[in-house]
Amino acid sequence: MKSNLPPLGPKADKDTVRRSNLSLVLRAVRDESEGEATRAGVAARVGLTRAAVSSLVEQLLDSGFLTESGKTFSGQAGRPGTALKTARTGPAGLGVEVNIDYVSVCVVDLAGTGRVRLTEHLDNRGAPPAEVLARAARIAARTLESAREQELFPVGVTLALPGLVSGGAVRQAPNLGWNQVPAQELFAASLGAERPGHKALKVTSENEANLAALAELWFGGLERVRSFLYLTGEIGVGGALVINGELLRGAHGFAGEIGHVVVDPEGPQCRCGSRGCLEQYAGQAALLRAAGIEETGSGIGVAELERRARAGDERAVAAVAGAGRMLGRVLSGAVNLLDPDAVVLGGVYRNLMPWLSPPIDQELTDRVVSGLWSPGSGRLRASSVAGDAARGAAALVMTEVLADPVAYAGRTAAR
Amino acid sequence: MKSNLPPLGPKADKDTVRRSNLSLVLRAVRDESEGEATRAGVAARVGLTRAAVSSLVEQLLDSGFLTESGKTFSGQAGRPGTALKTARTGPAGLGVEVNIDYVSVCVVDLAGTGRVRLTEHLDNRGAPPAEVLARAARIAARTLESAREQELFPVGVTLALPGLVSGGAVRQAPNLGWNQVPAQELFAASLGAERPGHKALKVTSENEANLAALAELWFGGLERVRSFLYLTGEIGVGGALVINGELLRGAHGFAGEIGHVVVDPEGPQCRCGSRGCLEQYAGQAALLRAAGIEETGSGIGVAELERRARAGDERAVAAVAGAGRMLGRVLSGAVNLLDPDAVVLGGVYRNLMPWLSPPIDQELTDRVVSGLWSPGSGRLRASSVAGDAARGAAALVMTEVLADPVAYAGRTAAR
Numbered sequence: 163m164k165s166n167l168p169p170l171g172p173k174a175d176k177d178t179v180r181r182s183n184l185s186l187v188l189r190a191v192r193d194e195s196e197g198e199a200t201r202a203g204v205a206a207r208v209g210l211t212r213a214a215v216s217s218l219v220e221q222l223l224d225s226g227f228l229t230e231s232g233k234t235f236s237g238q239a240g241r242p243g244t245a246l247k248t249a250r251t252g253p254a255g256l257g258v259e260v261n262i263d264y265v266s267v268c269v270v271d272l273a274g275t276g277r278v279r280l281t282e283h284l285d286n287r288g289a290p291p292a293e294v295l296a297r298a299a300r301i302a303a304r305t306l307e308s309a310r311e312q313e314l315f316p317v318g319v320t321l322a323l324p325g326l327v328s329g330g331a332v333r334q335a336p337n338l339g340w341n342q343v344p345a346q347e348l349f350a351a352s353l354g355a356e357r358p359g360h361k362a363l364k365v366t367s368e369n370e371a372n373l374a375a376l377a378e379l380w381f382g383g384l385e386r387v388r389s390f391l392y393l394t395g396e397i398g399v400g401g402a403l404v405i406n407g408e409l410l411r412g413a414h415g416f417a418g419e420i421g422h423v424v425v426d427p428e429g430p431q432c433r434c435g436s437r438g439c440l441e442q443y444a445g446q447a448a449l450l451r452a453a454g455i456e457e458t459g460s461g462i463g464v465a466e467l468e469r470r471a472r473a474g475d476e477r478a479v480a481a482v483a484g485a486g487r488m489l490g491r492v493l494s495g496a497v498n499l500l501d502p503d504a505v506v507l508g509g510v511y512r513n514l515m516p517w518l519s520p521p522i523d524q525e526l527t528d529r530v531v532s533g534l535w536s537p538g539s540g541r542l543r544a545s546s547v548a549g550d551a552a553r554g555a556a557a558l559v560m561t562e563v564l565a566d567p568v569a570y571a572g573r574t575a576a577r
Numbered sequence: 578m579k580s581n582l583p584p585l586g587p588k589a590d591k592d593t594v595r596r597s598n599l600s601l602v603l604r605a606v607r608d609e610s611e612g613e614a615t616r617a618g619v620a621a622r623v624g625l626t627r628a629a630v631s632s633l634v635e636q637l638l639d640s641g642f643l644t645e646s647g648k649t650f651s652g653q654a655g656r657p658g659t660a661l662k663t664a665r666t667g668p669a670g671l672g673v674e675v676n677i678d679y680v681s682v683c684v685v686d687l688a689g690t691g692r693v694r695l696t697e698h699l700d701n702r703g704a705p706p707a708e709v710l711a712r713a714a715r716i717a718a719r720t721l722e723s724a725r726e727q728e729l730f731p732v733g734v735t736l737a738l739p740g741l742v743s744g745g746a747v748r749q750a751p752n753l754g755w756n757q758v759p760a761q762e763l764f765a766a767s768l769g770a771e772r773p774g775h776k777a778l779k780v781t782s783e784n785e786a787n788l789a790a791l792a793e794l795w796f797g798g799l800e801r802v803r804s805f806l807y808l809t810g811e812i813g814v815g816g817a818l819v820i821n822g823e824l825l826r827g828a829h830g831f832a833g834e835i836g837h838v839v840v841d842p843e844g845p846q847c848r849c850g851s852r853g854c855l856e857q858y859a860g861q862a863a864l865l866r867a868a869g870i871e872e873t874g875s876g877i878g879v880a881e882l883e884r885r886a887r888a889g890d891e892r893a894v895a896a897v898a899g900a901g902r903m904l905g906r907v908l909s910g911a912v913n914l915l916d917p918d919a920v921v922l923g924g925v926y927r928n929l930m931p932w933l934s935p936p937i938d939q940e941l942t943d944r945v946v947s948g949l950w951s952p953g954s955g956r957l958r959a960s961s962v963a964g965d966a967a968r969g970a971a972a973l974v975m976t977e978v979l980a981d982p983v984a985y986a987g988r989t990a991a992r
Contacts, residue, residue, distance in 0.1 A: 326946065326947055333947070334946070334947075334948070336946075388828075389827070389828045401914070403914070403915075405820075405825060410820060410915070411916075412804070412915060412916025412917070413803075413804045413916050413917055413918040414916055414947060414949065415916070416916040416946070416947040416949075417914065417915050417916040418914065418916075419913040419914065419916075419946050419947075420913070420914055422913045422944070422945075422946040423909075423910035423913055423914065424906055424909060424910055424944055427906055434946045435943070435946075436909075436943055436944040436946070437943075439944075491839055491842055492910070494838075494839060494851075495838035495839055495907070495910060496914060498834040498835070498837045498838055499816070499818070499832065499833065499834065499835055499838065499911060499914065499915075500818075500825070500827060500832050500914075501826075501827025501828050501829055501830070501831040501832040501833075501834075502827070502828055503828040528850070528851055528852075529837070529839055529851040529854075531741065531749070531751075531831070531834050531837040531849045531850075531851070532741055532748070532749075532829060532831040532834075533749070534829065534831075
C-alpha cells in the first residue's frame with residue numbers, strides 16, 4: 163500500500179514564518195479590495211494578534227506593497243483605523259495572449275486590476291510562428307512603456323497560447339497550423355531585442371483556455387463555485403477544468419481539450435486528424451457556415467450572427483440552436499464524468515446564450531444522471547468577461563509575488 | 578481577486594508534531610512491507626534523526642502497531658538492525674461491497690493486506706433495499722467472527738455501493754432499482770442487531786468504482802501512474818477518476834459516471850432516463866446479448882463469453898470488439914478532457930482485454946489530440962485485480978488509523 167498521506171513539510175524557521183505571514187496579510191488586504199481593510203480586520207481574518215499584524219503591515223508599507231489612506235470608521239467601538247490598500251504602483255504582471263485572430267496584452271497590478279490593455283486584431287494563420295511571436299513582443303514592449311508611465315513594473319510574463327502547450331512550447335495548435343513551436347524562447351528573444359538594456363523578464367506559458375478559466379475563477383464573481391468546466395468559443399473550441407479552485411492541467415498539461423471530444427465518429431474531418439469533433443459543429447467557422455455568414459477572421463461575422471439571431475433570422479437561430487445541441491451532448495458527458503458545480507461558456511458563446519442555452523439545458527436535463535442540471539439550477543452560465551486569457555495570464559504572474567512578497571521587495575516603486 | 582493560496586495551517590504544538598511523526602514512521606514501515614524496514618532506513622526516509630525515530634518506534638511497538646523480528650544485515654557498515662513490520666493483529670478495516678449480483682466483504686490489516694474474505698453471489702435486484710443491506714450485515718458479522726479469531730479488530734466499515742452515493746445514502750442506483758436509500762443507516766442498524774453487546778462500528782459509504790480505483794492505486798502496482806481513469810465493467814459500467822493520487826469525487830460526489838456518457842443520442846433507452854448511454858453498448862447485458870448468450874445474473878455468462886471468444890467464436894469476438902469501439906469512442910473524449918497517465922479497465926473487461934483493446938487502441942490513436950495514445954504507449958491497461966472495491970473500502974478505513982495511530986492505540990491487541 164503506497165503512502166497516501168502527504169509527508170510532513172520542511173521545518174518552519176522564524177524567517178520562513180514571517181515571510182509566510184507577510185504573504186497572508188498582503189493577500190488579506192487584497193481580498194478586501196472592495197471594502198476597506200484595517201489592521202484589526204486583517205488580524206481577525208488571518209488569526210494573528212493585532213500587534214503581529216501591525217508589524218507585518220509596517221514592513222509591507224515600507225517596501226511599497228501597501229498604501230494607507232485616511233481614517234475609517236467601521237461602526238465598531240474603539241479607535242478608528244486607517245484603511246489599507248494594495249499599492250497601485252510597483253510590481254505588476256504582464257499577460258500576452260496570442261490567439262488565431264488577435265493578440266491581446268494586459269498589465270495587472272497587485273490587486274489583479276487590469277491597468278493597461280493593448281489588443282490588435284490580425285490574422286495569425288498566415289504568418290510563420292517566429293513572426294507572430296515577434297509581433298506579439300512588439301505589442302508587449304509598447305504595453306510595458308505605458309505601464310512604466312504608471313509606475314508599474316512587471317516582474318514576469320505569461321504567454322496565453324492556443325492548443326497543446328507544455329514545457330514552454332506549443333506542441334500542436336491545429337487552428338494556427340503550429341507544430342512543436344518553442345514559443346516561450348522565441349518570444350523571450352524578441353522581447354529582449356525590443357528592449358535593449360532592460361533586464362530580461364521571466365517568461366512562462368500556458369494554454370489560453372486555462373488562463374481564461376483562472377480569470378473567471380478570480381474575477382468572475384463566481385461566489386461559491388469552486389469547480390467548473392470552462393468552454394471558450396473561438397475559431398477553435400477551448401476548454402479548461404477548475405477543480406476545488408485549481409486548474410486540472412492533466413498528466414502532460416493537455417487536459418481540457420473538449421473541442422476534440424467526438425460527437426459523430428463519421429462526421430467531418432477535423433484539423434486535429436480525427437473526425438466529427440465538437441469543434442466541427444460548435445466552432446466559430448461551423449456556426450457561421452450554418453448561418454450562411456462569410457467568415458472574415460475579424461470577429462465581424464460573429465457580431466453579424468448575433469444581430470441576425472436577435473432579429474429573428476431563422477437560419478441564424480437554427481445555426482446557434484444546432485451548435486447548442488452538440489455542445490449539450492458533449493457537456494452532459496463531461497458533467498457525468500466530472501460532476502462540477504457549474505459550466506461556464508465564454509468567448510463567442512457568451513453573447514449567443516439566449517439561443518444556445520435552451521438546447522444545452524435540454525440535453526443536460528435529459529442526460530445528466532444526477533438529475534441536478536435542470537434549467538432552473540443556474541449551473542449553466544455565461545462567462546462574466548469574454549474569456550479574458552490575457553488578464554488571467556497577467557494575474558498568474560502576480561500569484562508568485564503575493565506568495566512571497568519579500569522576494570520582490572526590490573522591485574517596488576518605494577525603493 | 579480571490580485568494581488562491583492556502584492559508585497557514587494551525588500552529589503545531591509538541592503533541593501534534595509527535596502524533597504526526599508517529600504516523601510518518603508507521604507509514605514508512607508499512608511502505609517497506611516488501612523489503613525490511615530498519616530504524617536507520619526509516620530515519621533516512623522520513624528525514625528525522627535516528628534517536629527520534631527510535632523513540633517513536635518504541636511507542637509504536639509498545640502500543641502494538643509494529644512488531645520486531647530478528648537481526649537484519651543490510652550490507653551496510655555498522656550494527657545490524659532489527660527488522661520492523663506492521664502488526665498482523667490489532668486495528669483493522671472492514672469493507673463491504675454490495676453490488677448487483679454479489680456481496681463481498683473483506684478485512685485488511687495495517688499493511689492493507691486482505692486477511693479475511695467472504696463473497697456471496699446472489700441477485701440483489703429482486704429484494705427490497707433493507708433486506709439486501711440486512712443480508713450484507715449478516716455476511717459482515719460472520720466475517721468479523723473470522724477476523725476476531727485472527728485477533729483483528731476493525732475500527733470502522735466502509736460500504737462500497739453502486740450508483741450515486743452521497744451523504745451516506747444511495748441517491749440512485751438504476752441497476753439495483755434503488756432510489757434515495759439511506760444505506761449507511763440501514764446497514765448500521767442491521768449490523769448492530771447482528772452483534773448485540775458489541776460497540777457500534779463507524780460506517781461510511783462510497784461509490785464502488787471509486788473504491789475499486791483506490792484499491793488499484795494502492796495495491797495495483799501502477800508504479801508512477803498517479804492520474805488515471807478507471808472503468809469497471811459490471812452489470813453497469815462504473816467509472817472513477819484518480820488525479821495526482823487522489824479521488825476526484827466531484828462537487829456532489831457524483832463524478833466518474835462514464836457509463837452514462839452518451840454514445841448515440843437516438844440509441845436505446847437507458848435505466849438512468851437518458852438514451853444511448855455507453856452502458857447500453859458496453860455493459861454486461863449488452864455484451865452478452867450481442868454475443869447471443871443468456872444472462873443468468875451469476876457471472877457465468879461472462880465466463881462463457883470469454884470461453885467462446887478464446888475459441889474464436891465469431892459472434893462473441895464481434896460482440897466484444899463492438900463494445901470496444903464504443904468504449905474507445907467515449908474514452909478518447911475523456912482522455913482529451915482529462916489527460917490522464919493511464920486508463921485502467923477492471924471488472925469483466927479485465928479478462929476480455931485481448932479482444933477489447935485493439936478497437937479501443939484504434940479509437941484512442943485516431944481521436945486523442947495529444948497523440949500520446951498509440952497502441953505501444955502502455956497507457957491502456959487491465960486492472961491488476963478484478964475491480965476489488967471491498968479491499969479498497971477496507972483499506973480506506975485504515976487510512977484514518979495510519980494518519981493518527983495514537984487515536985486508535987486502545988484498540989490494538991497489545992492492550
